[in-house]
Amino acid sequence: MAEYDYDLFVIGGGSGGVRAARVAAGDAGAKVALAEEDRYGGTCVIRGCVPKKLMVFASEFADTAAVSAAYGWDIKKGDFSWPTLRGNIENELDRLEGIYRRLLKNSGVESFDARARLKDAHTVELSTGETKTAKTILVATGGRPTRPDIENAELGIVSDDIFHLDALPKSILVIGGGYIACEFACILHGLGVKVTQYYRGDQILRGFDDEARGLVADQMRERGIDLQINTNIASMNGTKVGKPVNVTDTHGKDHVFDMVFFATGRAPNSNDLGLEEAGVVLGRGGKVEVDATSKTAVDSVYAIGDVTDRVNLTPVAIREGMAFVQTVFHDNPTEVDHDLIPSAIFTQPEMGTVGLSEEDARAQEPIEVYATDFKPMRTSFAGQPDRVLMKLVVSKATRKVLGCHIVAPNAGEMIQLAGIAVKMGATKEDFDRTVAVHPTMSEEIVTMKTPVRTA
Template sequence: MSFDYDLFVIGGGSGGVRAARVASGEHGAKTALAEEYRLGGTCVIRGCVPKKLMVYASSFPAMAEEARAYGWSADVGRFDWTAFRTKLEAELDRLEGAYRRGQQGAGVTVYDQRATVTGPHEVRLADGSVKSARHILIATGGAPFVPDFPGAEHVMTSNEVFRLPALPGRMLIVGGGYIASEFACVMNGLGTEVTLWNRSPVLRSFDRECRDLIVARMVAHGIALREDALIQKIERGAAGLVVTDTAGRTETFDAVLYATGRRPNTRGLGLEEVGVQLGPKGEVLVDDWSQTNIPSIYAVGDVTDRIALTPVAIREGHAFADTVFGARPHSFDHQMVASAVFTQPEFGTCGLTEEQARAREEIEVYSTSFRPMRSAFAGAEEKVLMKLVVSRATRQVLGCHIVAPDAGEMIQIAAIAMKMGATKEQFDAACAVHPTMAEELVTMRKPVR
């Protein structure tokens, strides 16, 4: 049987474009990709990249304050949101163009429209045309989830926050994960009065000791936090959005941002109709090779709900293309994947939390928290935390957690050693770089627990 394409990719995010580019450009597969919005996906268009640029923008007031403590006459003045947003949109356009040129250069046919699956080897485009493919890859990512409640139409999600016409004076952020916490810090740094509501402890899935320090600093920076709040309804009033919680208390805000989680983008794709098995959240169920129960259909990235990180999606997509089209079978190892949370202070983490490790085996915990030289000289109360979780039996470093400026940069380096199975003694054998914050990772000699 002949097919129109060797590979048809649905979804133009990081995982999909990598798989398409490698399959076509490196392995010679005739490849097409369909994307109904913009190439680049969540990360480039409405996630990691614009968020990180907002993190940078929000950090300058603190920098000016610190500069004054070091003897400089410094003032950042008024923040021009419109100027920033205009430049941000231009940067996203540039990045999308780069992604499109990458696909074209690799010989991938790009369809700027929605595609759905109509058979094990068949997809239907929004224009009604049907394309056949030897293999189909689902890479449609995820989307913010907003529960159904009275007034839900008044809220925004992380998709819309980058296009705000103006910065709100008062913003309620609902959620307790890393996205909610990051935006709370960003908006607070930009001068918005931020309130963060969640019905349980914020950042509860992360290492508790690190979480406690981050939350304490968020509150110290002026973020109003409630960890017992659940919204009952939102109404538009003369002074803004009137938010009522389930206890009957009300507060008024100019904007409400919901960041209560994300769901895989599988609704209406036709997957269930052709027999692809989905999980309880709508995620595509796959094996270690990213293959579904239908042999010709694969899935990578957030739509599989494995690890929702851009670099993971890229590795999964690359491994898929090498395996299916390059005669180089390999799968991505989801163990020891480092990540960063761009709160203020920043958080870098790799491996198991103390709580996870302790539930699994006997461990030793090496931890230290201190005011770094830079903050101490400026008279600031900012603290950093360095933490290693170590197996007593094997001495392997099971977890590394860093709360500090540029923690994401530091954890990337530590993750290399951890991926290689480094032991505590091998960390100790590395000579410290002085004076740095990171030297604490190789100078903690006695366990605290």
């Protein structure tokens, strides 16, 4: 009789947990089970990246009529149907969840539609009443949006709620200045909602390159979003979600909005999982503390993805899951490289970034900055005020490109390719030796010859 029911029990059916489970079962031949209390696919597939990006696409059609007229097309701006978009998104998510379930089944993973929590270092209890044992337990429970600690905060919605609204509000107040707040401010504006955004700091997108985030803020305002910095919500009153909310800001001004959307941060899903009782150490905000191979303070318990609050991106969770399988099932201790990870913010315009911001690089060593901002051909021809930014931050000593920052339509697509060069350690001269693709926006990244400033 086997010592344990399974070689591996995974708690959480998001991208990282599913990848680890099916690779351990399919490639390593392990006996694996996985428990998920909600929908398979996790934050990214069900309530994050995928539905958000579909909404981004939908919101971008708002400018089609205005831009197309300059090119000779007579396209009338029609009415937007939220129920149609919402229904189509729901159908797509159902399809993707089905794929996740089939991937697990075809890999031989036993799935439980239940909440799981640790009973001890090798035992999990399911909400169905069952108890299962495993040689190794992997916690991949992700994160969740949080609300601020103010009275009546329950009257506001969070990002999980936005995809399920019966109807879009006519006006909305977005609270926050991170990428989720800015993305949804742009999305909702594009879908016809009157958007006001409060951020308590001096500039949105804290932690990103100052010049890049400044251009994003300018362009958001240019498009009609009422972005107010150094401003927060002081109090709110109303009857229930979906009804008008009376808001007082930190300057003492009163406003009425159809809806309030909190994008004020996320927290690891580590509550009531029995982790600390089993000996797992939780850090600030409830994040699961792990070493470089994703092992917790308990030798048989590992954790990956947003619950560890390292780099909260879906591709990172997947890589952590793959590294976990190498470490545990192939006797090949593997660390995930969290350095120089490209990322994109799907505002309008998008921001793509990899490496150090100008500010962080300047604090580290002497640098040169190459940058240009200009009007892109496509919308400039149509008389639109759009601007884009191409920027390289370069080490004076090594000539390596320390950071690349792009603010432009499809910046996410561009930064993926630029990220390869930066990760490889390309120098400014490597960029210079690359022939430009003309006429494109991205050619500017290889044609900037003179630094705009040094530090």
